[in-house]
Amino acid sequence: MNNAALLADEAQFCSFGDTVHYTNPPKIFARCEGSYLFDADDVPYLDLQMWYSAVNFGYANPRLNGALKRQIDTLPQVASQYLHAGRIELAKVIAQDAEKKWGSKGRVHFNVGGSQSIEDSLKLVRNACNGKSLMFAFEGGYHGRTLGASAITSSYRYRRRYGHFADRASFLPFPYHFRGPQGMSKEEHGDWCVKYFARLFETEYNGVWDPKAGECEYAAFYVEPIQGTGGYVIPPRNFFIDLKKVLDKYGILLVVDEIQMGFYRTGKLWAIEHFGVKPDILVFGKALTNGLNPLAGIWAREELINPTIFPPGSTHSTFASNPLGTAVGLETMKMLAETDYETLVMAKGQRFLEGLKELQRHHPEMGDVDGLGLALRAEICEADGFAPSKRLVDKMVEIGLAGELEHAGRKIGLVLDVGGYYKNVITLAPSLHVSDEEIDLGLKLLDQLLVKAKRA
Numbered sequence: 001m002n003n004a005a006l007l008a009d010e011a012q013f014c015s016f017g018d019t020v021h022y023t024n025p026p027k028i029f030a031r032c033e034g035s036y037l038f039d040a041d042d043v044p045y046l047d048l049q050m051w052y053s054a055v056n057f058g059y060a061n062p063r064l065n066g067a068l069k070r071q072i073d074t075l076p077q078v079a080s081q082y083l084h085a086g087r088i089e090l091a092k093v094i095a096q097d098a099e100k101k102w103g104s105k106g107r108v109h110f111n112v113g114g115s116q117s118i119e120d121s122l123k124l125v126r127n128a129c130n131g132k133s134l135m136f137a138f139e140g141g142y143h144g145r146t147l148g149a150s151a152i153t154s155s156y157r158y159r160r161r162y163g164h165f166a167d168r169a170s171f172l173p174f175p176y177h178f179r180g181p182q183g184m185s186k187e188e189h190g191d192w193c194v195k196y197f198a199r200l201f202e203t204e205y206n207g208v209w210d211p212k213a214g215e216c217e218y219a220a221f222y223v224e225p226i227q228g229t230g231g232y233v234i235p236p237r238n239f240f241i242d243l244k245k246v247l248d249k250y251g252i253l254l255v256v257d258e259i260q261m262g263f264y265r266t267g268k269l270w271a272i273e274h275f276g277v278k279p280d281i282l283v284f285g286k287a288l289t290n291g292l293n294p295l296a297g298i299w300a301r302e303e304l305i306n307p308t309i310f311p312p313g314s315t316h317s318t319f320a321s322n323p324l325g326t327a328v329g330l331e332t333m334k335m336l337a338e339t340d341y342e343t344l345v346m347a348k349g350q351r352f353l354e355g356l357k358e359l360q361r362h363h364p365e366m367g368d369v370d371g372l373g374l375a376l377r378a379e380i381c382e383a384d385g386f387a388p389s390k391r392l393v394d395k396m397v398e399i400g401l402a403g404e405l406e407h408a409g410r411k412i413g414l415v416l417d418v419g420g421y422y423k424n425v426i427t428l429a430p431s432l433h434v435s436d437e438e439i440d441l442g443l444k445l446l447d448q449l450l451v452k453a454k455r456a
């Protein structure tokens, strides 16, 4: 069936509720390999967002695909109510790694997606805190779109039509330095955000703290170490250490959402490792299976998840810990243990970031560029380098997806993802296996895009 016929059927038979129609017309891809997606005419599109960081290890990664194929030939399916080796081994690898890093025993619980795992984490938190249902989260934070996850996600847009099924979080400012108060260094801005939060506990009249009972009304603080959908905003290195001091003082749990930044996106297995704090609960998803299977999960300290406090039946999904997903997840963890991804990702990230800085010198519209490992941001503005330009970014995305840029005499496209509080940030998440040549090509194509988008 050709693209026009597919689009006609899509218009008639598919819900528009997902984000497909953010581009017009919606894009149809036919195959993928490495850092590239290909359309029906086999035009390659260099992908600089890799399914919002779900495909960290390249499309059709032979090793991970191989693990999936082997599992299909042995134990392709078994109900989640039974055990299989992969599920236990994967939980063990993740829990042992956490114990080594943070000195805490813990357990892993799998589910079928990031949002569902966030829901599981909310159950753990509420259960451990005697049913307290109020959470802190950050402005610009994103934790998913199920009803519970949207309640702790900053955008009212995701809640507006559906009422309040879970208590809405209290959203605190995140150190988004580029748009922070004038005249503060990045570190000073981080301190300012922590002080703003700590002020809530000064007296009972600030609204969240009962000094007589020594109890906070809120159970946990949900954080992304680097904000994903919020525009790959990187806080200063001391930020979480200082925030955690406040949380510890007032008995508030720290839940770290690694769904987008985990699995070496930032050069560490977990992005929070850059910031020197221990999570009470960690939520992961996306790249665990390199996008081959919707498997996600949580790791939690033993006190929060042991079988007495979180007994059988506390949560369940038919496809949770399915054997295809755990087989790929286990292979991912083995691959990560065998290769020095930290050095690899930091070196490639540096090359990319330097290239972006060079590009910024020629395009004042690139108001801010920053990066940690291969989580990189380019904030697109008007010519003043500050006023957010969603218009220019949208044009760049559209031209990239048209597949009519040029490289070595051939047509080529560029796949970009857009995030940010003002929807003007190109959030770059290339394959961690991206070659130097592909990085250089990506920068060249970004340059072409900017030139064309500014002219359009």
Ligand SMILES: Cc1ncc(COP(=O)(O)O)c(C=O)c1O
Binding pocket: 052, 113, 114, 115, 116, 118, 142, 143, 144, 145, 224, 228, 229, 257, 258, 259, 260, 261, 285, 286
């Ligand atoms: C930080 C973060 N948390 C949660 C989610 C939700 O995960 P899922 O889309 O798998 O439900 C996402 C997805 O983009 C995410 O980036």
